[in-house]
Amino acid sequence: MRLIHTSDWHLGHRFHGRQRHEEQGRFLDWLVRLIEVETIDVLLVAGDVFDTTTPGSRAQALYYRFLHRLAGSGCRHVVIIGGNHDSPALLEAPRELLRQLDIHVVGMSEENRDKEILLLRDQEGEAELLVCAVPFLRDRDIRLAAAGESLEEKGRQLRDGIRLHYQQVCEAADQLRREIDPHLPLVALGHLFVAGGQTQEGDGVRELSVGGLERIEGTSFPECIDYLALGHLHLGQLVGGSATRRYSGAPLPMSFSEADQRKQILAVHCEGRMVAVESIPVPSFQLFVSLRGDLPELLDGVKRLKAAASPAWVELHYQGQAIIPNLREQLLAAVEGSELVVLRIRNSRIYDFALQQGQAAESLDDLSVDEVFERCLESNRVEEVQRQLLREAFAEVREALARQDGETESGS
16 A cells, blocks of 8 residues: 655745745646556645635635545545644535545544544455544643643643543554454554754744643654654654654745755555655755855856746845945846846845844844744743733734735635
8 A cells, every 4th residue: 555645735825925826736736646656545644734724715726626636536545634724624614525535634633532533445445544633733622721820731731631642542543453454554644743853944833832832752652653644844854763753844845944955745655564655856846046145146146047047036145244235226136137036135244233233223134024023022021921922912913914815815
């Protein structure tokens, strides 16, 4: 049996304000063709299908068109779980309809753990795979908040609750396996942050709680799992050094820091409970280039890209010592008449000077929206407990703006 493990598509994601529908559509088209050519039996999507809980109409159209094409392929089953960016209700709304196409969606956790245990059967109706499909577990899913509890108590309860949830679901699935066929492979999906996981600057990975309280140890997952397919971290990596416990990573770059990163999906081959994993490179559907150096180096880099008629989306990171008042104007003038699109200009000289001046003169172009918000919290010396409340309120405001954007998009 052959499986594909992927996650963190973030459909609807804007790259520094730039829409990515075409790029994301080309990735999904490539994935369908790969599934057909490689005769993949099961597709596993480990959360964050969408970038926000209120995706626009074009992002949803990409998703449903993909599922429609997949239903007509040789892929027998699709399993999708909700991530922290997804709306559980939106994912599960067509759940019963999709089930008729052997597309299984688990967007949220419920008291009935049986919902997260899927027994998949082959064309002859014989059991061929057990899947523990555990969606992103929210605070309310696994514990009861208590008045006056400390951050340490909250963190311990969260970690214990996540660990217990996986144990209960996987042990129930293992018991079912013993009753049906002891050699049946058991795969678990999850969307969470495992301690020791690697992230990159600007990759958009949200802390699941203040201070990373929901990061659990890799040893927390039951031994009965034959393959663990995780989502949330955008850098593909092993969990605890195990070749059969993996983050597939995001298939498309989420920041310029990932411009040179090798993106992948994972092919999982099961012979009974024996599992072999192969990394399949994802082609580049949009060129991203990050140029660094002083002004002559940046201008030379732009010149080379123009000569190659490159359509790249570009970050220009000035690292020279001289303060150049019209730096932005010179750099933008250099790309005129080309297909290059400059999405970000960073000025390390201004940044260093701002740090020396208590960050008084820092350029907004050097910071993300979240970084600006964190600087505001820091400059006003907001206490940590209050910061978390403000972060949550800020996230709601951003989601509301994203929702308005989606409504505008659907009406255009």
